[in-house]
Amino acid sequence: MVYWCLACNVPLVEARCGICGCEAVEVRLFRPEDPRPALETDTKILRETVEKQFGQQAFKRVIGNGVILLNRVPYADAGYEVVGDGLLLGHLFYDMRLLEWRFKPLRMGCMRLLEDGLMESVKVDQKPVKGQTLRLKKIDRGYVALRDDSGAVLGVAEQMDDGLKVLNVWKPISEVEPVRGGASIGDFLRANENAIRAEASRAAKTIYKVHGRFGGELVVSYSGGKDSLAVLSLTLEAGLEPKLLFTDTGIELPETVSNVQRVSSKFGVEALEAQAGEAFWRGLDSYGPPARGYRWCCKTCKLIPTLRLYKSRLSGRVLTVIGQRAAESKARRKRGSVWENYWITGSMNMTPIGGWSMLHVWLYLWMKKLEDLVNPLYFEGFDRIGCYT
Ligand code: SF4
Ligand SMILES: [Zn+2]
Structure with a gap:
């Protein structure tokens, strides 16, 4: 659930605003609701698209200059609900027919454009x-x-x-509804800081408790993405000393590989790297390109090298902390927050951020001043980081 303080014009992860104390309004989004703040490149794409379609003044008149949220919606390619001023203003999507980004105004987006004759x-x-x-x-x-x-x-x-x-x-x-006053990312953070601090402390305590009960080696599964950066930071906040585990599928983007090195050396955490080498290219000849529902390479390039590494570098029971969130998929929603690692006898996996949205993750990373350690690909318009195929 996402809320919006109309007085401060900021999105909130809780119903009460941390700046003015006002009760916020609920913003209904396409489910599973997993909004994220529009970053610089997203805003640039949105601005150029709106202005190309509706004229020079259109972005200012329709979207305004406050915080913008993007929430994924199904389109043939990328598609997002665009929320500003606490209102659904339209959809930003990549049109496969025209091979360009487009903005489809909805409800208040249409009203604002009509009012200005755009x-x-x-x-x-x-x-x-x-x-x-x-x-x-x-x-x-x-x-x-x-x-x-x-x-x-x-x-x-x-x-x-x-x-x-x-x-x-x-x-x-x-x-x-008129365009509201602009709010900065700083206002957005201030309005949510107490809520995020409380969420982070709950998450860190959970990691500490589960590890205390379970014992064994502690590993943070690190993919080079923002969610795994958040869980690594939470595990360190819990006062624990995890090892970091990264599986190089052999088809990783270079930014991801270098992010793993930067993060492990910045936190002084030992990084264990599983290597798939040429497995993807060898498999491609026999199995063809991977597709949705046909992810053969996840097994050959992720699972097998990871299991090999567990066997060679870790011993006994292992608790793996993973940055998985329920909003990402049905399977993840069903799984709960602690589950058995079916591949390694006696070992467990857990996610301390199962109930977080992307908004929580970004707010947490900003609050901890970790944006310099975030994979730069997010600032180039990626909302998920994965293999480049
Ligand atoms: S994420 Fe996709 S490309 Fe990467 S290993 Fe899994 S199926 Fe293959
Ligand atoms: Zn407020």
Whole structure:
């Protein structure tokens, strides 16, 4: 659940604002809700896209200059809900047809564009239905808002050659919410600091307790991503001395490989590296490229080298701390926070951040001033770091 303090204009991970103490409003997002703050490159892409489609002033008038959240939604390629001022303003997605980023305004996004005359609209006599084509030509290309008799906006359509294709419909709205004052990342952090501090302390205590009960060797599984950086920091906050385990699949991006070295030397943590070598390229000839539901290389390039390393470098029972979050997948939601490591007898895995969203992770990393240790790929528009295939 995400909240928004309308007085301070900042997103919150809890219902009460840490700056003004106000009760915040809930922001409903596409599930599983896993929003993240738009970073510099994301904001640049969003700005350029909105301005290209709706004109020079459009970004300022529609999105404003406050904190922007992006929440993944299904599209053929990348797609995000864009939330600003506590409102769903539209979708930013990569259009595979046109091979470019596009911004589809929704609800308040349409209202704000219409108010400034930056978007066309058309009156419809009947309630439009998603997927229907209205035989109308309003513009050459782009989005057109749909209005009812009273002028209220109730949907958005895309101009196609054969008419307006209705893409989204909603309850009619006629009031425009003005753009709120800008808030900085500093305000965003201040408003959430107490909540994040409490979450981090809970997470660190959990790691400490589980390790105390379980005993054995302690390992943090490190992928080069922000979630594993957060769990490494939490494990150190718990006063423990983990080893860091990284599996180089042989198809890692160079930024990831160098991030592992930087992080382990910065924290003075011993790094154990499992190497898959050429396994991916050897397997490619026989199995072909991996795909969703056909992840043969996860076994050959991740699991097998990791098990080999466990056997050669670790002994007895091992507790592995992993930065997995429930919002990432159904399987992860089902798993709980501590589970048996099926591959190594008597060993366990745990995640102390199962209930965190990307917002929690970013806030935690900012609060701990760890942004310099974050894999730079996140600042180039990646929201997950993985193998480059
Ligand atoms: S994450 Fe994808 S590319 Fe990487 S090893 Fe697993 S299946 Fe292969
Ligand atoms: Zn506030």
